[in-house]
Amino acid sequence: MDWRDWELFCEVVEHGGFSAATRALGHPKSSLSAAVQRLEGHLGLRLIERTTRHLRLTDEGNTIYRRIKPLFSALHDTQSEALAMSGAVVGTLRIKSPYEFGAHHAGPVACELMERYPDLTIRIDVEHEIINPIAENYDIVFAMLEAPLPSTDIVIRRVFTLERGLFAAPSLLERLGKPQTLEDLGQLPLLAGPGDKAWAITTPGGKTEHLGVERAKLVSSNAHIRLQAALAGLGVVRVTSSFTRAAVEAGSLTPLLPDHVCEPLSVHALLPTRQFVPAKVRCFLDALETHAHGGAAMVAEPLPG
Numbered sequence: 001m002d003w004r005d006w007e008l009f010c011e012v013v014e015h016g017g018f019s020a021a022t023r024a025l026g027h028p029k030s031s032l033s034a035a036v037q038r039l040e041g042h043l044g045l046r047l048i049e050r051t052t053r054h055l056r057l058t059d060e061g062n063t064i065y066r067r068i069k070p071l072f073s074a075l076h077d078t079q080s081e082a083l084a085m086s087g088a089v090v091g092t093l094r095i096k097s098p099y100e101f102g103a104h105h106a107g108p109v110a111c112e113l114m115e116r117y118p119d120l121t122i123r124i125d126v127e128h129e130i131i132n133p134i135a136e137n138y139d140i141v142f143a144m145l146e147a148p149l150p151s152t153d154i155v156i157r158r159v160f161t162l163e164r165g166l167f168a169a170p171s172l173l174e175r176l177g178k179p180q181t182l183e184d185l186g187q188l189p190l191l192a193g194p195g196d197k198a199w200a201i202t203t204p205g206g207k208t209e210h211l212g213v214e215r216a217k218l219v220s221s222n223a224h225i226r227l228q229a230a231l232a233g234l235g236v237v238r239v240t241s242s243f244t245r246a247a248v249e250a251g252s253l254t255p256l257l258p259d260h261v262c263e264p265l266s267v268h269a270l271l272p273t274r275q276f277v278p279a280k281v282r283c284f285l286d287a288l289e290t291h292a293h294g295g296a297a298m299v300a301e302p303l304p305g
Helices: 003-015 018-025 029-043 059-086 099-116 170-176 223-231 241-249 279-293
Strands: 048-050 055-057 091-097 120-126 140-143 154-162 164-168 190-192 199-202 208-211 236-240 254-256 265-272 298-302
Touching (some): 003 059, 055 059, 091 279, 099 140, 099 154, 099 223, 190 223, 223 236
Parallel strands (some): 091 120, 190 236
Antiparallel strands (some): 140 265, 154 265, 154 298, 164 236
């Protein structure tokens, strides 16, 4: 009996089909299909009804999946705990991250670690929404938390604070004028994220004002899209300084109200609740903290537990 066939069957079901499982695992679609066919042949049961677009479990397939999936999850957890105890930085590190943080912080750290540890593979998926790392099988989920956690099974291990600023293209400022006060800024079109509440901005006198974004000209969870709109002269963007550094240096964007301070962006690292944190996770978070201290744009703060 090839237990790998059982596990690949679970992966196909978990990802909702052969094509999605192929993208996630990096295995050829033909090998996944062959594994499921072998398992069906061994059991003498039809586990999956295949159509051109959809995958549907048979009753027998659903029963087997519900019973076997927890066993493989426990096996992987045991392996992770054993590797954590051994200190080996190996295997696949699965990360979910918002675009902005992934591109400018998680991505560079991943490249550095893969050079340092040849047996480490890293997968970074871009996702703005907060997800459960246990349900989605991720080792680390980076998220901007402005609401309660979706599950008590999730723990926050660390928080990274990134400085943010206000930026606009010279073409916008030539057309509408460069703001000198928050009242002036409120007259300009704004580019916001879907979860943005009123922007908290502290004046030079230490008073925190809130700029409403209900009438934003563009709303997008993708920071790169907001940046492109700002570069096109369509509005003012509030974004991390590291994300706009190249554009500012090139003169394509201008910082606004530099004597005012925007509320920093807090990015939390969410991990599954485990007794042992795998060495690959600890190593990545440690390297990310080093990356944070290497520049003034990001500060890392360890959290208890």
